[in-house]
Amino acid sequence: MDLLKELNDLLQSKIEVTEAKHVTPLRSVADAMDAYLDVEKMYHFEGSRGLSNLDKVLNIIGYRNLDEFLSDNPGCIENMLEWIKDQDNEEWLDNLNNKIDDSMIEEKD
Numbered sequence: 447m448d449l450l451k452e453l454n455d456l457l458q459s460k461i462e463v464t465e466a467k468h469v470t471p472l473r474s475v476a477d478a479m480d481a482y483l484d485v486e487k488m489y490h491f492e493g494s495r496g497l498s499n500l501d502k503v504l505n506i507i508g509y510r511n512l513d514e515f516l517s518d519n520p521g522c523i524e525n526m527l528e529w530i531k532d533q534d535n536e537e538w539l540d541n542l543n544n545k546i547d548d549s550m551i552e553e554k555d
Contacts, residue, residue, distance in 0.1 A: 482506065 472478040483489070488499045501511065509515040516523055530538070 479503070 472481060482503070486499075486502070488503075490496065491499055504510075504512060504515050509518070
C-alpha cells in the first residue's frame, strides 16, 4: 500500500487540481502506473529512452536500479526468460545451440 500512496502522492503533485475538481486516490498499482505514465508522457520504451523511462519508474516505486529490482522480484526474471523463449530469433537459437550438446539434452517422450 506504501507503493500506491507514493505513486498517488506523485500524481497529486503533478496534476493541477482546481477547487471544483476532486482527484480520487487510485486503488490499484496498474491504474496508478497507467496514470503516472500518462502524466509523465512516457509512451515509448524502445532503446535508451525506454531504459531511462524504466529507470525513472523503478526509482518512483522505490528501487535504485534494475539490478536491485530484479534481485527483489525473481518472478520478473522468470517472465523475462519466458519472453525470450517465446521469441522466434534465429541468432538466439544458434547461440544457445552452440552452448549445449546432445548429451546435455534430456530425451522427452
